[in-house]
Amino acid sequence: MTLINVKVAKIKREAEGVHSFLLAKTGLFKFPKYAPGAHIDVHCGEGIIRQYSLCGDPEDRRHLMVAVKHEERSRGGSELMHTKVEVGQRLEIGSPRNNFHLDEAASYAILLAAGIGITPIIAMADRLYKLGIPFELQYFSRAETHTAFRKRLVSGDYAQNVTFHEGLDPAQTGDALDHILSAPKRGGQVYMCGPGVFMEAAESRALKHWPSDAVKLERFAANPAFAGLPTSKFTIELARSGIALEVGKDETILDVLEANDINAAFSCEQGVCGTCVTDIIEGKAEHRDSFLSEKERARGDKLCLCVSRAKGERLVIDI
Numbered sequence: 001m002t003l004i005n006v007k008v009a010k011i012k013r014e015a016e017g018v019h020s021f022l023l024a025k026t027g028l029f030k031f032p033k034y035a036p037g038a039h040i041d042v043h044c045g046e047g048i049i050r051q052y053s054l055c056g057d058p059e060d061r062r063h064l065m066v067a068v069k070h071e072e073r074s075r076g077g078s079e080l081m082h083t084k085v086e087v088g089q090r091l092e093i094g095s096p097r098n099n100f101h102l103d104e105a106a107s108y109a110i111l112l113a114a115g116i117g118i119t120p121i122i123a124m125a126d127r128l129y130k131l132g133i134p135f136e137l138q139y140f141s142r143a144e145t146h147t148a149f150r151k152r153l154v155s156g157d158y159a160q161n162v163t164f165h166e167g168l169d170p171a172q173t174g175d176a177l178d179h180i181l182s183a184p185k186r187g188g189q190v191y192m193c194g195p196g197v198f199m200e201a202a203e204s205r206a207l208k209h210w211p212s213d214a215v216k217l218e219r220f221a222a223n224p225a226f227a228g229l230p231t232s233k234f235t236i237e238l239a240r241s242g243i244a245l246e247v248g249k250d251e252t253i254l255d256v257l258e259a260n261d262i263n264a265a266f267s268c269e270q271g272v273c274g275t276c277v278t279d280i281i282e283g284k285a286e287h288r289d290s291f292l293s294e295k296e297r298a299r300g301d302k303l304c305l306c307v308s309r310a311k312g313e314r315l316v317i318d319i
Contacts, residue, residue: 003094007091008021041097055067055119069148099273104131109128109134111135113193114202118139118193137158144166199217226271239317240318253305268306271307273291276304278303280302287304
């Protein structure tokens, strides 16, 4: 993967525990083009790589903006971004990638954001407004002080399209989602991003009323629905070399590949980013990721090495 050198041009507090980072291009070249919903890999330091959604202006080819929440149970990335990264510091990032595409042919869009899930959603709102496509942005947060980009949303061109839901309990959140999602619009789309509990509530309600292909989502962490599921050992065969390896019930495919010095691209290790998606040559996968679509899973020709397993005793993959 080609890395891009950037300089941290500005750090701004956007809400309690949330900072935005404006990254400036070094040298004469411009950043690659990207569309709303895209994210970048950020090399945070100490060998840690994390994915952060782009929330700035795609037409500004000299800058990229991400926003990072300082997680209480940080796996290292947000801790480094909030406590070690400073203005003027040089970082390395990957080129923008997009797994959360905005349908610009839709007649209407409902944008659902919770907490730091606003980052890809606000970029979509900016684009929809520019295109003149009707939309509503429904933003759920713990409290007004936790509502990132609130000033930008309140004073922006599409402030009338934004509804804030601040400080709701789970039952109130469910009632609000029921009201928002119960009347689907023909040709409309629903986009959602936020913490796992919110996503489960929003997705289940959306699918009661909207066609599945009209409901699009992006997770920032592993799908909690897969936590604690039983696992069994199986054999993974590497098609290019013919090597066969056993994956124990407490190991992932990625664990076994690394233990045997076999290179495979990876990043999030939670089945979210798609970096480790690999082709299946033979066998069936038990998908436990949040990256592949239902259609992609049904085709049965790809899996995420970091979390998914074999549905059976043997799986042959294109490595």
